[in-house]
Amino acid sequence: MYAIRVHQAGGPEVLRYEEVARPEPGPGEVRIKVRAAGVNHREIWQRQGILGEIKDPFILGSDAAGEIDGLGPGVRSWDMGQRVVVNPGVSCGQCFACLRGDQPACSRFRLVSGAYAEYMVVADSNVVAMPSGLTFVEAASLGIAFVTADAAWEAAGVLPGYTLVIWGASGGLGTAALQLAKLRGARTLAVTRSSAKQEALKKLGSDEVLVWDGGRSLQHEVHDLTGGRGAEVVLDSLGERTFADSLAMCRRGGVVVIAGATTGGKTALELGDIFRRRLTVVGAYLGSASVLPRILPLFSRGQLMPVIDHVYPLEQADQAHEQLERGDVIGKVVLEV
Ligand SMILES: [Zn+2]
Structure with missing residues:
Protein backbone atom coordinates (compact mmCIF):
# COMPACT_ATOMS: atom_id res chain seq x y z
CA MET A 1 0.00 0.00 0.00
CA GLY A 143 -12.48 13.46 15.61
CA ILE A 144 -9.70 15.45 17.26
CA ALA A 145 -11.29 18.87 16.68
CA PHE A 146 -14.77 18.16 18.01
CA VAL A 147 -13.70 15.82 20.81
CA THR A 148 -11.13 18.34 22.09
CA ALA A 149 -13.58 21.23 21.83
CA ASP A 150 -16.33 19.35 23.67
CA ALA A 151 -13.90 18.23 26.36
CA ALA A 152 -12.66 21.83 26.73
CA TRP A 153 -16.16 23.19 27.39
CA GLU A 154 -16.88 20.26 29.71
CA ALA A 155 -13.68 20.92 31.68
CA ALA A 156 -14.63 24.59 32.02
CA GLY A 157 -18.18 23.76 33.17
CA VAL A 158 -19.76 25.93 30.47
CA LEU A 159 -23.38 26.84 31.25
CA PRO A 160 -26.06 28.58 29.16
CA GLY A 161 -25.49 32.32 29.26
CA TYR A 162 -21.72 32.18 29.72
CA THR A 163 -19.57 34.37 27.51
CA LEU A 164 -16.72 32.42 25.88
CA VAL A 165 -13.69 33.77 24.05
CA ILE A 166 -12.27 31.49 21.34
CA TRP A 167 -8.78 32.30 20.06
CA GLY A 168 -8.04 30.97 16.56
CA ALA A 169 -11.77 30.65 15.97
CA SER A 170 -11.49 29.94 12.24
CA GLY A 171 -9.30 26.83 12.66
CA GLY A 172 -10.45 23.23 13.02
CA LEU A 173 -10.65 23.39 16.82
CA GLY A 174 -12.11 26.90 16.73
CA THR A 175 -14.96 26.15 14.34
CA ALA A 176 -15.82 23.03 16.37
CA ALA A 177 -15.68 24.97 19.64
CA LEU A 178 -17.91 27.69 18.20
CA GLN A 179 -20.65 25.26 17.20
CA LEU A 180 -20.50 23.30 20.46
CA ALA A 181 -20.63 26.55 22.45
CA LYS A 182 -23.85 27.53 20.70
CA LEU A 183 -25.37 24.10 21.50
CA ARG A 184 -24.55 24.77 25.15
CA GLY A 185 -26.40 28.09 24.99
CA ALA A 186 -23.29 30.22 25.45
CA ARG A 187 -22.38 33.57 23.88
CA THR A 188 -19.25 33.46 21.74
CA LEU A 189 -16.57 36.08 21.08
CA ALA A 190 -14.57 34.65 18.18
CA VAL A 191 -11.02 35.90 17.64
CA THR A 192 -9.46 35.73 14.17
CA ARG A 193 -6.35 37.16 12.54
CA SER A 194 -8.12 38.00 9.30
CA SER A 195 -11.01 40.40 8.76
CA ALA A 196 -11.85 38.36 5.63
CA LYS A 197 -12.94 35.50 7.91
CA GLN A 198 -15.44 37.64 9.87
CA GLU A 199 -18.41 36.76 7.69
CA ALA A 200 -17.71 33.01 7.78
CA LEU A 201 -17.43 33.10 11.57
CA LYS A 202 -20.75 34.95 11.86
CA LYS A 203 -22.37 32.26 9.70
CA LEU A 204 -20.97 29.59 12.01
CA GLY A 205 -22.75 31.27 14.90
CA SER A 206 -20.27 33.59 16.57
CA ASP A 207 -22.03 36.46 18.34
CA GLU A 208 -19.07 38.84 18.04
CA VAL A 209 -15.91 38.63 15.94
CA LEU A 210 -12.73 40.31 17.21
CA VAL A 211 -9.96 40.82 14.66
CA TRP A 212 -6.55 40.43 16.29
CA ASP A 213 -3.37 41.81 14.78
CA GLY A 214 -1.14 39.27 16.51
CA GLY A 215 0.14 41.69 19.11
CA ARG A 216 -2.21 44.06 20.91
CA SER A 217 -4.26 43.01 23.95
CA LEU A 218 -7.96 42.29 23.46
CA GLN A 219 -8.63 42.64 27.19
CA HIS A 220 -10.45 45.96 26.88
CA GLU A 221 -12.60 44.84 23.95
CA VAL A 222 -13.67 41.73 25.88
CA HIS A 223 -14.39 43.82 28.98
CA ASP A 224 -16.42 46.30 26.91
CA LEU A 225 -18.48 43.44 25.45
CA THR A 226 -19.15 41.90 28.88
CA GLY A 227 -20.28 44.94 30.86
CA GLY A 228 -16.82 45.39 32.33
CA ARG A 229 -16.71 41.92 33.93
CA GLY A 230 -14.69 39.80 31.50
CA ALA A 231 -15.46 36.40 29.98
CA GLU A 232 -16.40 33.32 31.99
CA VAL A 233 -14.21 31.06 29.85
CA VAL A 234 -11.35 31.59 27.37
CA LEU A 235 -10.28 28.78 25.02
CA ASP A 236 -6.62 29.29 24.16
CA SER A 237 -4.81 27.02 21.71
CA LEU A 238 -2.19 29.60 20.69
CA GLY A 239 -0.19 29.66 23.93
CA GLU A 240 2.83 31.91 24.32
CA ARG A 241 1.51 34.95 22.45
CA THR A 242 -1.98 34.93 23.99
CA PHE A 243 -1.92 33.27 27.41
CA ALA A 244 -1.33 36.43 29.50
CA ASP A 245 -4.14 38.15 27.62
CA SER A 246 -6.40 35.11 28.15
CA LEU A 247 -5.97 35.48 31.91
CA ALA A 248 -6.51 39.25 31.72
CA MET A 249 -9.77 38.96 29.78
CA CYS A 250 -11.29 36.45 32.26
CA ARG A 251 -13.74 37.61 34.87
CA ARG A 252 -13.15 36.82 38.55
CA GLY A 253 -13.58 33.07 38.97
CA GLY A 254 -13.10 32.55 35.24
CA VAL A 255 -11.46 29.61 33.48
CA VAL A 256 -8.75 29.52 30.80
CA VAL A 257 -8.69 26.22 28.91
CA ILE A 258 -5.40 25.42 27.20
CA ALA A 259 -5.92 23.08 24.25
CA GLY A 260 -2.73 23.69 22.30
CA ALA A 261 0.23 26.05 22.02
CA THR A 262 0.72 26.76 18.33
CA THR A 263 2.77 29.95 19.00
CA GLY A 264 4.99 28.27 21.62
CA GLY A 265 4.52 27.05 25.17
CA LYS A 266 6.71 29.21 27.43
CA THR A 267 5.05 31.85 29.56
CA ALA A 268 5.45 33.81 32.82
CA LEU A 269 2.64 33.62 35.35
CA GLU A 270 1.66 36.21 37.97
CA LEU A 271 0.45 33.82 40.65
CA GLY A 272 -1.00 36.62 42.78
CA ASP A 273 -3.40 37.31 39.95
CA ILE A 274 -4.43 33.64 39.81
CA PHE A 275 -5.37 33.32 43.47
CA ARG A 276 -6.73 36.80 44.11
CA ARG A 277 -9.02 36.64 41.08
CA ARG A 278 -9.83 32.96 41.68
CA LEU A 279 -8.81 31.95 38.17
CA THR A 280 -8.59 28.36 36.93
CA VAL A 281 -6.21 27.16 34.22
CA VAL A 282 -7.10 23.73 32.89
CA GLY A 283 -5.64 21.60 30.11
CA ALA A 284 -7.70 19.81 27.47
CA TYR A 285 -5.99 17.02 25.51
CA LEU A 286 -8.47 15.19 23.34
CA GLY A 287 -11.33 13.93 25.55
CA SER A 288 -12.96 10.83 26.94
CA ALA A 289 -13.73 7.91 24.61
CA SER A 290 -17.45 8.56 25.04
CA VAL A 291 -17.44 12.00 23.39
CA LEU A 292 -17.28 11.00 19.72
CA PRO A 293 -20.09 8.38 19.85
CA ARG A 294 -22.19 10.90 21.77
CA ILE A 295 -21.80 13.83 19.36
CA LEU A 296 -21.71 12.02 15.98
CA PRO A 297 -25.54 11.74 15.77
CA LEU A 298 -25.72 15.54 16.02
CA PHE A 299 -24.15 15.76 12.54
CA SER A 300 -26.87 13.55 11.04
CA ARG A 301 -29.49 15.78 12.66
CA GLY A 302 -27.89 18.96 11.35
CA GLN A 303 -27.16 20.38 14.80
CA LEU A 304 -23.43 20.30 14.07
CA MET A 305 -21.68 20.53 10.74
ZN1 LIG B 1 -5.89 3.74 32.00
Whole structure:
Protein backbone atom coordinates (compact mmCIF):
# COMPACT_ATOMS: atom_id res chain seq x y z
CA MET A 1 0.00 0.00 0.00
CA TYR A 2 1.00 3.65 -0.25
CA ALA A 3 1.39 5.88 2.79
CA ILE A 4 2.94 9.16 3.90
CA ARG A 5 5.89 8.43 6.17
CA VAL A 6 8.30 10.62 8.12
CA HIS A 7 11.94 9.44 8.27
CA GLN A 8 13.51 12.49 9.90
CA ALA A 9 12.33 15.77 11.45
CA GLY A 10 11.90 18.77 9.20
CA GLY A 11 9.61 20.87 7.02
CA PRO A 12 6.75 19.60 4.84
CA GLU A 13 9.36 18.23 2.38
CA VAL A 14 10.18 15.35 4.78
CA LEU A 15 6.72 13.84 4.17
CA ARG A 16 7.45 10.91 1.84
CA TYR A 17 4.77 9.22 -0.24
CA GLU A 18 6.05 5.66 -0.49
CA GLU A 19 5.12 2.02 -0.67
CA VAL A 20 5.00 0.09 2.62
CA ALA A 21 3.62 -3.28 3.74
CA ARG A 22 -0.13 -3.36 4.30
CA PRO A 23 -0.73 -3.77 8.07
CA GLU A 24 -2.41 -6.96 9.33
CA PRO A 25 -4.93 -6.79 12.19
CA GLY A 26 -3.91 -8.71 15.32
CA PRO A 27 -6.25 -10.05 18.03
CA GLY A 28 -8.95 -7.50 18.86
CA GLU A 29 -7.96 -5.24 15.96
CA VAL A 30 -9.60 -4.17 12.71
CA ARG A 31 -8.08 -3.00 9.45
CA ILE A 32 -9.69 0.05 7.87
CA LYS A 33 -9.54 0.88 4.19
CA VAL A 34 -8.91 4.59 4.71
CA ARG A 35 -10.99 6.88 2.47
CA ALA A 36 -10.02 10.17 4.10
CA ALA A 37 -7.69 11.41 6.83
CA GLY A 38 -7.97 14.68 8.74
CA VAL A 39 -4.89 16.88 9.15
CA ASN A 40 -4.12 18.29 12.60
CA HIS A 41 -1.52 20.66 14.08
CA ARG A 42 -0.29 17.75 16.18
CA GLU A 43 1.02 16.05 13.02
CA ILE A 44 3.02 19.16 12.15
CA TRP A 45 4.68 19.04 15.58
CA GLN A 46 5.34 15.30 15.15
CA ARG A 47 6.89 15.98 11.74
CA GLN A 48 9.05 18.74 13.24
CA GLY A 49 10.25 16.36 15.98
CA ILE A 50 8.79 18.60 18.72
CA LEU A 51 6.74 15.76 20.24
CA GLY A 52 9.69 13.39 20.35
CA GLU A 53 12.77 12.29 18.46
CA ILE A 54 12.02 10.40 15.24
CA LYS A 55 13.94 7.11 15.49
CA ASP A 56 12.12 4.94 12.96
CA PRO A 57 10.04 5.91 9.92
CA PHE A 58 6.37 6.12 10.87
CA ILE A 59 3.02 6.97 9.31
CA LEU A 60 1.36 10.16 10.54
CA GLY A 61 -2.33 10.75 11.15
CA SER A 62 -4.94 10.07 13.84
CA ASP A 63 -8.24 11.14 12.25
CA ALA A 64 -9.65 8.82 9.60
CA ALA A 65 -12.85 7.54 8.06
CA GLY A 66 -13.21 4.49 5.86
CA GLU A 67 -14.52 0.94 5.62
CA ILE A 68 -13.76 -2.13 7.71
CA ASP A 69 -11.51 -4.24 5.51
CA GLY A 70 -10.08 -6.88 7.85
CA LEU A 71 -11.04 -8.43 11.20
CA GLY A 72 -8.43 -9.72 13.64
CA PRO A 73 -9.05 -12.84 15.76
CA GLY A 74 -11.82 -12.35 18.32
CA VAL A 75 -13.43 -9.28 16.73
CA ARG A 76 -17.22 -9.68 16.70
CA SER A 77 -18.54 -6.14 16.92
CA TRP A 78 -17.83 -5.12 13.30
CA ASP A 79 -18.59 -6.46 9.83
CA MET A 80 -16.57 -6.23 6.64
CA GLY A 81 -17.42 -3.14 4.60
CA GLN A 82 -18.98 -1.23 7.49
CA ARG A 83 -18.33 2.52 7.35
CA VAL A 84 -16.48 3.78 10.39
CA VAL A 85 -14.78 6.79 11.94
CA VAL A 86 -11.63 6.40 14.04
CA ASN A 87 -11.99 7.39 17.72
CA PRO A 88 -8.38 8.49 18.19
CA GLY A 89 -7.64 8.05 21.93
CA VAL A 90 -5.92 4.91 23.23
CA SER A 91 -5.65 4.10 26.96
CA CYS A 92 -5.15 1.06 29.21
CA GLY A 93 -8.86 0.58 29.96
CA GLN A 94 -8.14 -0.69 33.47
CA CYS A 95 -6.76 2.12 35.62
CA PHE A 96 -8.80 4.41 37.86
CA ALA A 97 -8.88 7.20 35.25
CA CYS A 98 -10.05 4.85 32.51
CA LEU A 99 -12.69 3.21 34.70
CA ARG A 100 -14.24 6.56 35.53
CA GLY A 101 -14.29 7.50 31.83
CA ASP A 102 -11.46 10.05 31.95
CA GLN A 103 -9.17 8.30 29.46
CA PRO A 104 -6.92 11.36 28.76
CA ALA A 105 -5.82 11.16 32.43
CA CYS A 106 -4.59 7.55 31.94
CA SER A 107 -0.80 7.31 32.27
CA ARG A 108 -0.73 5.24 29.06
CA PHE A 109 -2.91 7.63 27.05
CA ARG A 110 -1.83 8.27 23.48
CA LEU A 111 -3.36 8.89 20.07
CA VAL A 112 -3.56 6.31 17.29
CA SER A 113 -1.23 6.83 14.35
CA GLY A 114 -1.22 5.67 10.75
CA ALA A 115 -4.13 7.48 9.09
CA TYR A 116 -2.11 9.01 6.21
CA ALA A 117 -2.27 5.67 4.39
CA GLU A 118 -4.42 3.44 2.22
CA TYR A 119 -4.97 1.08 5.17
CA MET A 120 -4.60 1.41 8.93
CA VAL A 121 -5.05 -0.97 11.85
CA VAL A 122 -6.60 0.05 15.18
CA ALA A 123 -8.22 -1.74 18.14
CA ASP A 124 -11.87 -2.59 17.51
CA SER A 125 -12.73 -0.26 20.40
CA ASN A 126 -11.17 2.66 18.47
CA VAL A 127 -13.82 2.77 15.75
CA VAL A 128 -17.32 4.24 15.78
CA ALA A 129 -20.01 3.69 13.13
CA MET A 130 -20.01 6.57 10.64
CA PRO A 131 -23.19 8.65 10.83
CA SER A 132 -25.49 8.76 7.81
CA GLY A 133 -25.48 11.86 5.64
CA LEU A 134 -21.74 12.51 5.96
CA THR A 135 -19.08 11.96 3.32
CA PHE A 136 -15.82 10.20 4.21
CA VAL A 137 -14.01 13.54 3.96
CA GLU A 138 -16.46 15.17 6.38
CA ALA A 139 -16.37 12.23 8.80
CA ALA A 140 -12.54 12.25 8.82
CA SER A 141 -12.49 15.93 9.78
CA LEU A 142 -14.34 15.61 13.08
CA GLY A 143 -12.48 13.46 15.61
CA ILE A 144 -9.70 15.45 17.26
CA ALA A 145 -11.29 18.87 16.68
CA PHE A 146 -14.77 18.16 18.01
CA VAL A 147 -13.70 15.82 20.81
CA THR A 148 -11.13 18.34 22.09
CA ALA A 149 -13.58 21.23 21.83
CA ASP A 150 -16.33 19.35 23.67
CA ALA A 151 -13.90 18.23 26.36
CA ALA A 152 -12.66 21.83 26.73
CA TRP A 153 -16.16 23.19 27.39
CA GLU A 154 -16.88 20.26 29.71
CA ALA A 155 -13.68 20.92 31.68
CA ALA A 156 -14.63 24.59 32.02
CA GLY A 157 -18.18 23.76 33.17
CA VAL A 158 -19.76 25.93 30.47
CA LEU A 159 -23.38 26.84 31.25
CA PRO A 160 -26.06 28.58 29.16
CA GLY A 161 -25.49 32.32 29.26
CA TYR A 162 -21.72 32.18 29.72
CA THR A 163 -19.57 34.37 27.51
CA LEU A 164 -16.72 32.42 25.88
CA VAL A 165 -13.69 33.77 24.05
CA ILE A 166 -12.27 31.49 21.34
CA TRP A 167 -8.78 32.30 20.06
CA GLY A 168 -8.04 30.97 16.56
CA ALA A 169 -11.77 30.65 15.97
CA SER A 170 -11.49 29.94 12.24
CA GLY A 171 -9.30 26.83 12.66
CA GLY A 172 -10.45 23.23 13.02
CA LEU A 173 -10.65 23.39 16.82
CA GLY A 174 -12.11 26.90 16.73
CA THR A 175 -14.96 26.15 14.34
CA ALA A 176 -15.82 23.03 16.37
CA ALA A 177 -15.68 24.97 19.64
CA LEU A 178 -17.91 27.69 18.20
CA GLN A 179 -20.65 25.26 17.20
CA LEU A 180 -20.50 23.30 20.46
CA ALA A 181 -20.63 26.55 22.45
CA LYS A 182 -23.85 27.53 20.70
CA LEU A 183 -25.37 24.10 21.50
CA ARG A 184 -24.55 24.77 25.15
CA GLY A 185 -26.40 28.09 24.99
CA ALA A 186 -23.29 30.22 25.45
CA ARG A 187 -22.38 33.57 23.88
CA THR A 188 -19.25 33.46 21.74
CA LEU A 189 -16.57 36.08 21.08
CA ALA A 190 -14.57 34.65 18.18
CA VAL A 191 -11.02 35.90 17.64
CA THR A 192 -9.46 35.73 14.17
CA ARG A 193 -6.35 37.16 12.54
CA SER A 194 -8.12 38.00 9.30
CA SER A 195 -11.01 40.40 8.76
CA ALA A 196 -11.85 38.36 5.63
CA LYS A 197 -12.94 35.50 7.91
CA GLN A 198 -15.44 37.64 9.87
CA GLU A 199 -18.41 36.76 7.69
CA ALA A 200 -17.71 33.01 7.78
CA LEU A 201 -17.43 33.10 11.57
CA LYS A 202 -20.75 34.95 11.86
CA LYS A 203 -22.37 32.26 9.70
CA LEU A 204 -20.97 29.59 12.01
CA GLY A 205 -22.75 31.27 14.90
CA SER A 206 -20.27 33.59 16.57
CA ASP A 207 -22.03 36.46 18.34
CA GLU A 208 -19.07 38.84 18.04
CA VAL A 209 -15.91 38.63 15.94
CA LEU A 210 -12.73 40.31 17.21
CA VAL A 211 -9.96 40.82 14.66
CA TRP A 212 -6.55 40.43 16.29
CA ASP A 213 -3.37 41.81 14.78
CA GLY A 214 -1.14 39.27 16.51
CA GLY A 215 0.14 41.69 19.11
CA ARG A 216 -2.21 44.06 20.91
CA SER A 217 -4.26 43.01 23.95
CA LEU A 218 -7.96 42.29 23.46
CA GLN A 219 -8.63 42.64 27.19
CA HIS A 220 -10.45 45.96 26.88
CA GLU A 221 -12.60 44.84 23.95
CA VAL A 222 -13.67 41.73 25.88
CA HIS A 223 -14.39 43.82 28.98
CA ASP A 224 -16.42 46.30 26.91
CA LEU A 225 -18.48 43.44 25.45
CA THR A 226 -19.15 41.90 28.88
CA GLY A 227 -20.28 44.94 30.86
CA GLY A 228 -16.82 45.39 32.33
CA ARG A 229 -16.71 41.92 33.93
CA GLY A 230 -14.69 39.80 31.50
CA ALA A 231 -15.46 36.40 29.98
CA GLU A 232 -16.40 33.32 31.99
CA VAL A 233 -14.21 31.06 29.85
CA VAL A 234 -11.35 31.59 27.37
CA LEU A 235 -10.28 28.78 25.02
CA ASP A 236 -6.62 29.29 24.16
CA SER A 237 -4.81 27.02 21.71
CA LEU A 238 -2.19 29.60 20.69
CA GLY A 239 -0.19 29.66 23.93
CA GLU A 240 2.83 31.91 24.32
CA ARG A 241 1.51 34.95 22.45
CA THR A 242 -1.98 34.93 23.99
CA PHE A 243 -1.92 33.27 27.41
CA ALA A 244 -1.33 36.43 29.50
CA ASP A 245 -4.14 38.15 27.62
CA SER A 246 -6.40 35.11 28.15
CA LEU A 247 -5.97 35.48 31.91
CA ALA A 248 -6.51 39.25 31.72
CA MET A 249 -9.77 38.96 29.78
CA CYS A 250 -11.29 36.45 32.26
CA ARG A 251 -13.74 37.61 34.87
CA ARG A 252 -13.15 36.82 38.55
CA GLY A 253 -13.58 33.07 38.97
CA GLY A 254 -13.10 32.55 35.24
CA VAL A 255 -11.46 29.61 33.48
CA VAL A 256 -8.75 29.52 30.80
CA VAL A 257 -8.69 26.22 28.91
CA ILE A 258 -5.40 25.42 27.20
CA ALA A 259 -5.92 23.08 24.25
CA GLY A 260 -2.73 23.69 22.30
CA ALA A 261 0.23 26.05 22.02
CA THR A 262 0.72 26.76 18.33
CA THR A 263 2.77 29.95 19.00
CA GLY A 264 4.99 28.27 21.62
CA GLY A 265 4.52 27.05 25.17
CA LYS A 266 6.71 29.21 27.43
CA THR A 267 5.05 31.85 29.56
CA ALA A 268 5.45 33.81 32.82
CA LEU A 269 2.64 33.62 35.35
CA GLU A 270 1.66 36.21 37.97
CA LEU A 271 0.45 33.82 40.65
CA GLY A 272 -1.00 36.62 42.78
CA ASP A 273 -3.40 37.31 39.95
CA ILE A 274 -4.43 33.64 39.81
CA PHE A 275 -5.37 33.32 43.47
CA ARG A 276 -6.73 36.80 44.11
CA ARG A 277 -9.02 36.64 41.08
CA ARG A 278 -9.83 32.96 41.68
CA LEU A 279 -8.81 31.95 38.17
CA THR A 280 -8.59 28.36 36.93
CA VAL A 281 -6.21 27.16 34.22
CA VAL A 282 -7.10 23.73 32.89
CA GLY A 283 -5.64 21.60 30.11
CA ALA A 284 -7.70 19.81 27.47
CA TYR A 285 -5.99 17.02 25.51
CA LEU A 286 -8.47 15.19 23.34
CA GLY A 287 -11.33 13.93 25.55
CA SER A 288 -12.96 10.83 26.94
CA ALA A 289 -13.73 7.91 24.61
CA SER A 290 -17.45 8.56 25.04
CA VAL A 291 -17.44 12.00 23.39
CA LEU A 292 -17.28 11.00 19.72
CA PRO A 293 -20.09 8.38 19.85
CA ARG A 294 -22.19 10.90 21.77
CA ILE A 295 -21.80 13.83 19.36
CA LEU A 296 -21.71 12.02 15.98
CA PRO A 297 -25.54 11.74 15.77
CA LEU A 298 -25.72 15.54 16.02
CA PHE A 299 -24.15 15.76 12.54
CA SER A 300 -26.87 13.55 11.04
CA ARG A 301 -29.49 15.78 12.66
CA GLY A 302 -27.89 18.96 11.35
CA GLN A 303 -27.16 20.38 14.80
CA LEU A 304 -23.43 20.30 14.07
CA MET A 305 -21.68 20.53 10.74
CA PRO A 306 -18.23 19.67 9.46
CA VAL A 307 -16.31 22.69 8.17
CA ILE A 308 -13.92 21.71 5.38
CA ASP A 309 -11.55 24.27 3.93
CA HIS A 310 -9.61 22.18 1.44
CA VAL A 311 -9.20 18.55 0.33
CA TYR A 312 -5.86 17.27 -0.99
CA PRO A 313 -5.03 13.84 -2.42
CA LEU A 314 -2.93 11.76 0.01
CA GLU A 315 0.25 12.24 -2.00
CA GLN A 316 -0.02 16.02 -1.51
CA ALA A 317 0.14 15.84 2.29
CA ASP A 318 3.08 18.29 2.14
CA GLN A 319 0.83 20.94 0.60
CA ALA A 320 -1.83 20.26 3.24
CA HIS A 321 0.76 20.81 5.99
CA GLU A 322 1.98 24.01 4.33
CA GLN A 323 -1.54 25.40 4.22
CA LEU A 324 -2.23 24.55 7.87
CA GLU A 325 1.10 26.08 8.94
CA ARG A 326 0.23 29.32 7.12
CA GLY A 327 -2.96 29.43 9.22
CA ASP A 328 -4.85 30.12 6.03
CA VAL A 329 -7.90 27.96 6.83
CA ILE A 330 -11.53 28.12 7.80
CA GLY A 331 -12.17 24.74 9.37
CA LYS A 332 -10.29 21.60 8.42
CA VAL A 333 -7.83 20.41 5.82
CA VAL A 334 -8.42 16.78 4.82
CA LEU A 335 -6.51 14.20 2.76
CA GLU A 336 -8.50 12.04 0.38
CA VAL A 337 -7.16 8.55 -0.16
ZN1 LIG B 1 -5.89 3.74 32.00
